[in-house]
Amino acid sequence: MILPALASALALLAPAAMTGADPATGEWLTEDGAAKVAIAPCSYAPARMCGAVTWLQDPVHKPTRDVMNPDKALRGRPLVGLLVVRDMQSAGPGRWTGGKIYDAESGKTYAGKLKALSRNRLQVEGCVLMVCDSETWTRAN
Numbered sequence: 001m002i003l004p005a006l007a008s009a010l011a012l013l014a015p016a017a018m019t020g021a022d023p024a025t026g027e028w029l030t031e032d033g034a035a036k037v038a039i040a041p042c043s044y045a046p047a048r049m050c051g052a053v054t055w056l057q058d059p060v061h062k063p064t065r066d067v068m069n070p071d072k073a074l075r076g077r078p079l080v081g082l083l084v085v086r087d088m089q090s091a092g093p094g095r096w097t098g099g100k101i102y103d104a105e106s107g108k109t110y111a112g113k114l115k116a117l118s119r120n121r122l123q124v125e126g127c128v129l130m131v132c133d134s135e136t137w138t139r140a141n
Contacts, residue, residue: 023094023116024049031135033057037084039114039122049096049114051085053104055140068107079104085124088114101126 027038034057042050056064056079066077088099094116101112101124110126117123117136125134 022049022090023119024096024114024122027054027140028122028137029140030137034062035079036140037137039085042086045087047090049085049088049090049099050083053079053082053084056080063104066104066107068104070107085112085114088112 025040027036028051029036035053036055037051038054039049039051042048056062064079065075066079066082067075069075069077082102082104084102084104086100086102088096091097096114097112099112100109102109103126108128110128112127113123113125115123115125120139122137122139123134124137125132127133
């Protein structure tokens with residue numbers, strides 16, 4: 001069941017590899033090193049950016065399912081393959097805004113932004129009202 005989800009997540013990268021990829025595209029290791037997320041054009045809206053979990057560091061000692069989701073019907077879905085960045089709109093090369101970021105650890109969804117700080121560093125920001133928090137992801141590939 002994990003293999004189809006992983007294949008779907010990695011398929012997000014195919015369109016980006018065929019064109020002049022935006023600096024935000026690629027596979028990124030989260031700041032805490034617990035997961036990798038593939039950022040690429042959304043399969044359902046190629047002008048927007050999305051991101052899906054492709055890898056978990058410690059699936060033995062941490063949940064592998066979306067157990068914190070506020071919707072009880074979604075708590076059984078696997079984290080690998082889960083869309084955690086969605087509907088980001090371009091604000092220039094390497095900058096994306098107006099989308100949503102889902103935090104599977106808390107089950108909360110935030111207004112989000114992505115900003116390529118360099119070829120190997122991506123700032124990911126989530127906001128609720130006027131309170132924002134960000135972390136820096138590093139390129140995994």
